[in-house]
Amino acid sequence: MSSKAKRVLPTRPEPPSVEQILADVQGALPTDPVFVLPAEPPQEHGPAPGCPEPAAEELYRQIRSYVGMNQRLQQSRERLRERRRELQRVGEELDRGIAEMRQKAF
Template identity: 65%
Template sequence: LEQVLADVQGTHPADPVFLPPAEPGRDHGSSPGSPGPTRQEAAAEERERLYRQSRSYVEMNQRLQESRELLRERREELQRAGAALERGISEMRQKAF
């Protein structure tokens, strides 16, 4: 998993992994006089959007993993503290009686 995350982080938006498959039989240019971006520009914008979305997902996933590890460590600390408190309470009860 770490290798996959490192690979995704190091890729460029134009990497073939982020390119949608070519659609056979489709015109790759825009018709003359048509407003808006050409199909190539639109495809490039879509690739860039998907790339940013993928990077965002990977970064969020890493933050979640770090948070999960931090929470696991805190849970273990609280469990140890709880066990120590239980022992202390038990010792006090034994001394009181």
């Protein structure tokens, strides 16, 4: 039988304090990659050429619609979980009833 040597991992360093984070951010140059937005990939489903970008109001409506759909999906998921639990409970009761009937029959 071969024994594997346990690997000893180095301890994790302590996370920086708020003061250290603020000092780091304040000392960073404006050209620091953290502060530079990456080039956006080409939009496949963007507006057609010559059409204006969607207005802020339209974006706001789209976001509200997305949030609403997300909330409805979460509610539906919870209702499905409740129904699943109920079906499992009913199935267990049915299994017990069948077992009792079989015992009485034999």
